[in-house]
Amino acid sequence: MNELYPVFLKVAQLNTLIVGAGNVGLEKLSFLLKSSPNAQVTIVAKEISPEIKKIADQSDAIALVEDSYKEKYLNGRHIVIGATDDKDVNKQIHLDAKARNLLVNIADTPALCDFYLGGIVTKGNVKIAISTNGKSPTTAKRLRQLLEEIIPEDINEMVENIHLYRDTLKGDFEYKVEALNKLTKELLVKN
Structure with missing residues (x-):
């Protein structure tokens, strides 16, 4: 049973933290920016990929911090995304975020997620979110592609x-x- 409650967040008015700046961090950042190009995002990582640096250079809404994760980086945040390749760090991010009542998503770990980043179809003011309850992101992707084809451009x-x-x-x-x-x-x- 899918008990998720769909909601559309104004992430340009919220402060999002992404911990991790490799391929997974890039995927999470790209997903946020596709839906909300003015999303307020801080990225913390020991090493930040050139792709993320390039994206950040083009936006005043993205801040980069080259450092290992520390709890202090949760200050002033509303949403936290853990996208490191270290399971212990991701688990600590989850514990720290929950202690502060922050919404948290730990990449590829549904048990440590308050929300999922599902498939999204956008045509102007029309936006449709697709969820498989964290079970099959590829199914959400295929449904997104189908809806993009059948929803008229006008x-x-x-x-x-x-x-x-x-x-x-x-x-x-x-x-x-x-x-x-x-x-x-x-x-x-x-x-």
């Missing part, structure tokens, strides 16, 4: 037009919901 235009229409509606909340439900049902059936 979906964002439809969303913008519905937003404008919503602003013209008069009446109470219930009336507006009913009118928008009727409109979107007709639009989606026609496509």
